[in-house]
Amino acid sequence: MSDSGNFEILPADLAAGARQAADSLSLEDQSDQHAIALRVFACSDYAAGIGRRYPEVFAELFSTGRLNEPLDDATLTAEFHSAAPDDESEPAFMRRLRLFRHRELVRIIWRDMASTSTAEEVLRDLSLVADLCIRFAAERSMTEFANRYGQPLDELGNPAGFVVVAMGKLGGHELNFSSDIDLIFLYSAAGQTDGPVSYTH
Secondary structure, X not given: OOOOHHHHHOOHHHHHHXXXXXXXXOOOOOHHHHHHHHHHHHXXXXXXXXXXXXXXXXXXXXXXXXXXXXXXXXXXXXXXXXXXXXXXXXXXXXXXXHHHHHHHHHHHHHHHHOOOOOHHHHHHHHHXXXXXXXXXXXXXXXXXXXXXXOOEEEOOOOEOOXXXXXXXXXXXXXXXXXXXXXXXXXXXXXXXXXXXXXXXX
């Protein structure tokens, strides 16, 4: 879909919104990327909204040349942790996690619209992004919990484990764009924490 031709069959407000979002990326000197941006933003209100609100997300993807690359668990995990500043506040962490999610979802949508990924890759990558976001949030939550209440122990004083179990489509790595996620939180044994303020689990 180019800036002319069949792009013009879109409703005027949708076409205008897509152009506004695409133009915010300053891709006029990259006609192929600008054309893909128009297609992506015309088909995805979510991607268009991110283009308008967080153009730096696209700037990072373009500058690193990774917009059309598949996702990789180890690389994304290392990147997310290496970007964490010292003594990061909870609001700052949540914003960084949201931007991470926006960036990776936009990349999945872009690759889908540009026909550079298969349906299987889309499902796998969506599941990976959800899994990583849950993992990062759980790690942060456990750290915050331990700082406040101490480490969770079982009744014999041994460390108690904690795990997040994904059910349904996420558990099967078949998450799609409209899926919600079903999670079960489990700990290995009853007991309490060893901090100055004890918490029973």
